[in-house]
Amino acid sequence: MFPSASEIAEQVRKRHRSAADVVDHALDVIAAKNGAINAFTTVTADRARKRARDIDALVASGKDPGALAGVPFAAKDLFDIESVVTLAGSRVLAANRPAIQDAAAIRALEQAGAILLGALNMEEFAYGFLTDNAHYGRTRNPLDLERTAGGSSGGTGAAVAAGMVPLALGSDTNGSIRIPASFCGVVGMKPTFGRVSRAGMVPLAPSQDHVGWIGRSVSDVALAWRALGGEADTNDDMPPPVIGVADGYFADRMTGEARSAMATACAHLTSLRTVEIKFPDAARAAAYAITSSEASALRLDDLRRSPEQFDPSTRYRFLAGALLPAPWYIKAKQFQSWFRVQLEKLFDDVDLLLLPASPFVAPRFGEESIDIDGKSYPVRPTIGRFTQPISPAGLPIICLPVPGVAPLPIGVQLVGRPNSENLVLATALKLEQALMAPR
């Protein structure tokens, strides 16, 4: 397993380890594990080796390559990589020309010294939670190969959980960073809507698309946040934040494992208060309508030309989404504006919200239904129950794993008011330390 991103950067900057050695090790791990897991769709080995040589030369000349010096990372296959065709998990884009430059998020991480190793598998056009892709195969959960790694950033979660890279980029529209983080036992972050540039990223639903990323620890995702444009943390001596724990919808329809994860997280936090997030069903419906309508509008030309090229698991959603009545979309957009204000008002009384992430641990491939409190629920539409309703609000969120509550990983979400990333990160760091401490 890799050391943390901060440890790698420290070793490279102090010349205790060369970036070339770090990259060779990562490529070896990918070669050994990717056949079974299928996290990577493209490995940019030559580019990575050249970049590692450049980083080592910079260090040798006495210069500092940055906070992520020599840290290998990969990017969901919807970020442009120079000279590589951006597939977005689809055959529809396979005939496109290779990208002429890297996406902004990749450039930002590389400006901080990180080294790109390749592109990661995903749901077609980021539309789904399973990463069971008809064109490029299913991405398997490194902790149980018979189970999904989640989605749509399944390759992102799996690559980090498998130790192929310590850090990876993805995107989150309705939970596509948070679900893989929960299922793979890693830390996922999405910032406030619009805080990290989406330039060079294939969109799904621009009203809700966020760049996000996954790392093995909170401190690693914090390093990435700062490299991607976030401000440095200055809140060392802050008082413990007041945490709102949502009841009602957000305390219902989850397995014992998800309930235990919430209870364990609560037991390690102080200043808890019960809050109510109103109208979650309407919020989830609005997120669904926005995603459906915007995703289909963006792919309309492809749907006219060659619907047969779409993955069967997304094709009918794209076709039906193109027929969504305009008044429904308009109402969803009006609801989004209204709901954002209502959620922000909650932060008059609390500093952060604690919510479950996924209602259950990673399901097995082919598992159609799941039993919760004696009732059967369909897997696919239930996965996003706790991530999708809050997605239209564009709030900063970290999903972190709660170890020890189940044989398979499961996470919780810490949600902040807009632009409170440092508070979310600082609280997540303390919670992570408390959860990892020997008892």
Added chain:
Amino acid sequence: MIANEEQLASWLDGAAAAVGLEIPEAYRKDVIAQLELNRSLIAPLLDFELPTADCDN
């Protein structure tokens, strides 16, 4: 929402034509099933009475 199959087929063709789409025969059954699913998933929004305050931010 649409009373019978004939009406649904007519609506589907009209809605598709309006956005320049043709739904291939082989896909019609699945698209109709998805339309019905969409209606049920979006119902909580359609049934929601949106307050007039806070909608203009």
